[in-house]
Amino acid sequence: MSTKENKFDAIVIGSGITGGWAAKELCEKGLKTLVLERGRDVKHIQDYPTMNKAPWEFDHFGQPSKKVRENYPVQSTTYAFNEGTQHFWVNDKENPYSTPEDKEFRWIRGYHVGGRSLTWGRQSYRLSDIDFEANVKEGIGIDWPIRYKDLKPWYDYVEQFIGVSGQNEGLEQLPDGAFQPPMDMFCVEKDVRKSMKKNWSDRTMTIGRTANLTRPVPGRAPCQYRNLCSRGCPYGGYFSSNSSTLPAAQATGNMTLRPNSIVESIIYDEEKDKAVGVRIIDAETSETKEYFSTVIFSCASTLGSTWVLLNSKSNRFSTGLGNSSDTLGKYLMDHHFQVYSRAQFEGYEDEYHYGYRPNGIYVPRFRNLGEKHPDFVRGYGMQGGANRQGWGYGNRKLDFGAEFKDELMKPGPWEMTLMGFGECLPYEDNTVKLNSNVTDKWGLPTLKIDCEFKENEYAMRKDMAKTTAEILDAAGGKNLETFDQDDVPGFAIHEMGTARMGRDPKTSVLNAFNQMHDVPNVFVTDGSAMTSSACQNPSLTYMALTARAVNYAVKEMKKGNIK
Amino acid sequence: MDRRGALKHGSIASLGLIISGPIASALLKGCSPKEELNWSPLFFSSSQAFTAGALAEQILPKTKTPGALDLGVDIFIDKMVLECLAENEKTLFKAGVDELEERSRSKFNSSFHRLSSNEQAKLVKEIQSLDELSFFYRFKELTLLGYFSTEQIMKQYLSHIAIPTRLEGCKPLEPGQKLMVGNHIERMGFEERADFTGRTDF
Numbered sequence: 001m002s003t004k005e006n007k008f009d010a011i012v013i014g015s016g017i018t019g020g021w022a023a024k025e026l027c028e029k030g031l032k033t034l035v036l037e038r039g040r041d042v043k044h045i046q047d048y049p050t051m052n053k054a055p056w057e058f059d060h061f062g063q064p065s066k067k068v069r070e071n072y073p074v075q076s077t078t079y080a081f082n083e084g085t086q087h088f089w090v091n092d093k094e095n096p097y098s099t100p101e102d103k104e105f106r107w108i109r110g111y112h113v114g115g116r117s118l119t120w121g122r123q124s125y126r127l128s129d130i131d132f133e134a135n136v137k138e139g140i141g142i143d144w145p146i147r148y149k150d151l152k153p154w155y156d157y158v159e160q161f162i163g164v165s166g167q168n169e170g171l172e173q174l175p176d177g178a179f180q181p182p183m184d185m186f187c188v189e190k191d192v193r194k195s196m197k198k199n200w201s202d203r204t205m206t207i208g209r210t211a212n213l214t215r216p217v218p219g220r221a222p223c224q225y226r227n228l229c230s231r232g233c234p235y236g237g238y239f240s241s242n243s244s245t246l247p248a249a250q251a252t253g254n255m256t257l258r259p260n261s262i263v264e265s266i267i268y269d270e271e272k273d274k275a276v277g278v279r280i281i282d283a284e285t286s287e288t289k290e291y292f293s294t295v296i297f298s299c300a301s302t303l304g305s306t307w308v309l310l311n312s313k314s315n316r317f318s319t320g321l322g323n324s325s326d327t328l329g330k331y332l333m334d335h336h337f338q339v340y341s342r343a344q345f346e347g348y349e350d351e352y353h354y355g356y357r358p359n360g361i362y363v364p365r366f367r368n369l370g371e372k373h374p375d376f377v378r379g380y381g382m383q384g385g386a387n388r389q390g391w392g393y394g395n396r397k398l399d400f401g402a403e404f405k406d407e408l409m410k411p412g413p414w415e416m417t418l419m420g421f422g423e424c425l426p427y428e429d430n431t432v433k434l435n436s437n438v439t440d441k442w443g444l445p446t447l448k449i450d451c452e453f454k455e456n457e458y459a460m461r462k463d464m465a466k467t468t469a470e471i472l473d474a475a476g477g478k479n480l481e482t483f484d485q486d487d488v489p490g491f492a493i494h495e496m497g498t499a500r501m502g503r504d505p506k507t508s509v510l511n512a513f514n515q516m517h518d519v520p521n522v523f524v525t526d527g528s529a530m531t532s533s534a535c536q537n538p539s540l541t542y543m544a545l546t547a548r549a550v551n552y553a554v555k556e557m558k559k560g561n562i563k
Numbered sequence: 564m565d566r567r568g569a570l571k572h573g574s575i576a577s578l579g580l581i582i583s584g585p586i587a588s589a590l591l592k593g594c595s596p597k598e599e600l601n602w603s604p605l606f607f608s609s610s611q612a613f614t615a616g617a618l619a620e621q622i623l624p625k626t627k628t629p630g631a632l633d634l635g636v637d638i639f640i641d642k643m644v645l646e647c648l649a650e651n652e653k654t655l656f657k658a659g660v661d662e663l664e665e666r667s668r669s670k671f672n673s674s675f676h677r678l679s680s681n682e683q684a685k686l687v688k689e690i691q692s693l694d695e696l697s698f699f700y701r702f703k704e705l706t707l708l709g710y711f712s713t714e715q716i717m718k719q720y721l722s723h724i725a726i727p728t729r730l731e732g733c734k735p736l737e738p739g740q741k742l743m744v745g746n747h748i749e750r751m752g753f754e755e756r757a758d759f760t761g762r763t764d765f
Contacts, residue, residue: 054725054746055712061639062712062748065646082748184732225727227747352736355727356745390742391711392749395704400622400687408711409628409720411742 002277002292008034008256009557011278011293013263013308016115017539018526018546019299020241020249021158025550026297027254034256034291035249036280038300039111041259042088042118044242048232050084058083078108078493080119080230088112088119088230097447098435105449106490107303113259114242115301116493119230122211122238122358123383124164125536126155126175130369135532138377141331141426144531145503145512148175154544162239162543163217165359166209174364174381174536180214182207187351188386188414189361195475202366203471208359208383211239211540219247225355238358260284262442265312266296266321266522275321275522281442295521295553295562299546302332302527303432306498307447309509309524310434322516328499328509329433331426332449333533335492336457339484340384340419341468343477348414352388360385363418363471365535367463376459380422380535382468388414418471420464421492423535425456430489432498451489461487494538496530514549521562525549602638606645606653610674611660615640617676618663619706621687624680628720631710639709640702652701659698663690704751717744 009031012022019035026033041047055061062083069076075089090109099105110116129148136143152175159178168176185193185207193205212223213236220236220243229238236243249255260283267290269276277292298305306329312321320328363382367373389412394404435448461484469482489495502508505517514529516522525546527538556562604612616637623631631637644656666686667675675683691699710716717723722741 052725052746054714054717054723055748056714056717058748060643060647061708063643063647063708063751066648067646069647079750082750084748184730187733190733223730225730226725226745228745350736352734352740352743353730353732354734354743355724355730356747357730357732390744390749391707394707395700398691400691400703401684402624402626405623405626405628408707409742411736411740 006277006289006291008032008291008293010034010295010297011036011291012297012299013278014038014115014298014300014304014526015113015241015246015257015259016110016299016301016526017117017120017241018542019115019297020117020245021543021546022297022299022523022525022550023249023255023257024245025547026554027249027252029550029554030252030254031295031554032254032256033249034258034293035246036261036263036278036291037113037115037257037259038262038283039113039115039259041257042113042232042242044236044240044247045232045234048234049087050231051228051234053084053231074106075108077106077491080121084228084231085119088232094441096438096440097449098438099449099451103450103452104488105451106488107447107449107495108490108493109301109304113246113257114240117240118232118242120240120539121493121537122229123362123537124159124162124166124177124209124211124540125362125381126177127151127534127536127541128173128175130173131532131534131536134378134534135426140377141532142500142502142504142507145501145508150512151541151544151548154548155540158540158543158547161217162211162244163213163215163220164209164211164540165214167206169204169206169364171204171364173366173369177209179209183210183212183214183357183359184353185361186353186357186386186388186414187348188345188416191345192386192416192471192475193361196363196471199474200366200471202369203363204366205361205363208362208385210359212358213237220244223358225357227356227358229358261289262444263300263308264288264442264444266298266308267292268312268314268317268321268519270314270316275519281444286442294557295523297546297550297553298522298524299526302495302498302530303447303449305524305526305528306432307434309499310432311445317518322499322509322518322522324518325506325508327507330428330431331497331500332430332432332451332489333424333426333496333530334451334489335421335494335533335535336424336453336461336487336489337419337421337492338486339461339464339468339482340417341465341472341480341482342415342417343472343480345386345414345416345475345477347476348388351414352411357385367460373463375463376456378423378425378456378460378535380420380460380464382418382420382464382471384416384418384468386414386416388412416472416475416477418468420461420468421535421537422457422460422464424453424489424533426497426500426532427454430497449490453487453489457487494527494533496527496533496538499524499528500531501529502531513552514545515553520556523549523553604638604641606641607657607660610664611657612637612641613674613676614660614664614667615702617678617683618660618687618702619709621680621683622703622706623710629715631706634710634713634715636706636709640705643705643709648701655698655701659690659702662698663687666690708749708751711744712749
């Protein structure tokens with residue numbers, strides 16, 4: 001029952017990259033907002049226990065123990081998992097999900113205030129009209145209900161608040177942004193960029209556009225080039241909900257943040273024909289509680305939000321809230337990556353760098369922009385970078401002894417890596433469903449994820465292997481090696497789709513403003529809204545969609561269309 | 564003295580005073596049939612620990628800079644195998660160390676750790692050529708980690724800069740430039756994952 005204590009203007013489910021944005025925007029527009037986070041609280045700086053630790057201060061010099069890896073068999077496979085960050089990932093044993101035996105899916109998650117915004121890779125790229133128009137032009141999936149011009153002002157707004165450093169290149173496929181000054185490229189990278197321009201008129205290399213500050217913003221100092229981001233930054237040098245949006249929301253006096261609140265479902269009132277609130281389980285007391293609000297923002301991550309919607313069943317919505325289209329849980333996507341080439345560069349022995357750059361370089365997509373590739377549609381970008389090797393390089397050298405040791409004490413050879421990140425098409429049979437046969441410790445059903453890459457992605461991977469190698473080769477790279485491994489969905493941690501946006505309520509869950517077609521006072525603004533995956537790192541787009549959706553929702557509330 | 568405790572707390576500098584594996588064995592060679600390890604391995608047997616220690620010292624020997632045993636790398640490897648490696652890898656480590664010892668006995672009729680450095684190097688080359696991605700590769704990985712992550716090596720022999728505060732992409736190498744290291748963690752190939760510099764936030 002709605003009382004003064006449990007009634008809010010808005011409820012936000014989740015406190016990660018989109019939940020933080022929804023909280024900030026709603027609170028700044030004057031709405032009393034309840035933010036529900038299923039995990040524990042993580043306070044900026046004070047809850048970053050490893051932020052200043054040296055390798056020798058960890059039990060195993062940073063390597064996760066066997067015991068930890070046994071409890072985190074999925075999470076521990078990701079690049080950012082180590083003794084410095086292991087407390088920011090979910091215990092896989094306590095948070096089960098299922099897949100068909102022959103279709104691995106790595107669901108990488110963090111259940112705590114800030115979510116994966118604490119550990120994310122920070123690469124921030126805009127989608128372009130080439131991406132927004134691709135589905136309708138090629139007759140794949142459904143058309144996006146928005147175009148670049150709809151999102152552009154919100155990209156500007158978000159970039160300026162979070163602080164994205166980068167270089168404008170004037171490319172149609174990767175729109176320019178409102179950037180802070182770019183980070184430096186290393187010498188080898190500068191020369192590879194020149195070589196690319198000379199050899200391919202359609203290929204460019206730019207410094208990574210990253211949500212690390214090169215100039216201070218209010219309340220946050222610039223990056224100190226320690227490259228320890230995922231442990232939490234005491235300077236606020238990179239964007240996280242904890243360092244940025246949640247403090248902004250808090251400052252309004254309108255936010256109530258409630259950690260340890262597992263949303264069990266969104267409550268749909270048949271008579272009022274709208275969502276009236278949410279039901280939660282308190283993770284500490286196991287009590288069930290209900291909270292009520294005029295508008296609800298689901299920002300629980302792609303699979304998190306879809307789980308909540310699937311589990312919100314009523315007479316009208318027997319298969320999940322707002323699922324009259326029967327598309328909820330379908331069209332799951334993730335970028336495919338882990339195809340890469342690596343080469344050594346000679347002639348740079350007298351060149352070094354200073355500081356540890358928490359960023360790489362980016363090669364914007366160049367396939368299927370003009371000329372059609374015969375084997376696949378869409379395209380891929382490349383990430384990577386050059387590095388003067390440290391002692392870890394000794395692990396790959398077949399050598400030992402006194403000279404070997406002396407060599408490892410000095411800067412090693414320059415190497416450069418280029419890795420493809422490719423678009424994944426939306427397939428109806430890449431799905432998530434509720435699985436009542438496997439329940440979690442609260443007795444709640446879990447997810448069954450059934451997802452695979454298909455022909456278009458595999459054809460693209462062959463091209464990634466070829467082009468990553470030929471770029472390094474043309475620039476004079478030596479000892480060139482190419483790898484293709486771990487083509488497992490989920491591993492790029494860019495899971496998207498499953499509650500897609502669209503123009504037609506019959507074929508989509510959300511409209512052009514991330515508003516549910518069926519239940520107009522519920523908005524879903526995380527990755528689940530994505531109609532196609534493009535090939536760019538998606539978080540910036542989620543943030544822009546969220547800020548835009550809040551702006552629209554509040555206008556609709558003022559007009560009395562949402563009440 | 565509690566070398567294990569010393570290692571854990573990072574005050575390894577004091578370990579220079581301790582007589583470690585090969586030195587102990589050199590002192591004992593020919594004058595005493597009974598050798599005692601001056602620390603208690605948790606994973607290896609005492610005799611395996613001697614072999615492992617000598618192997619680590621072969622990989623990173625004492626020169627004008629400290630050797631693996633000066634830093635307690637043998638103790639570190641013993642702890643890491645026990646606490647961090649999967650069962651099949653544990654088996655691999657015992658088998659690898661035993662294999663080395665066996666080759667030493669059959670070829671030189673002596674324990675590996677008692678051999679001359681040249682003799683040891685011959686055998687290490689043999690096992691290195693056996694299977695580069697197997698025992699020797701893993702063992703070397705732990706040796707390097709246990710050596711280059713210590714406070715003593717990072718601070719005294721490398722250029723440890725915890726908070727660079729600025730980035731310079733192209734900077735000429737200074738004369739006598741040491742390897743620059745920060746507080747980030749090298750990702751080990753326990754599960755043979757890619758070494759991907761594009762995602763450098765380890």
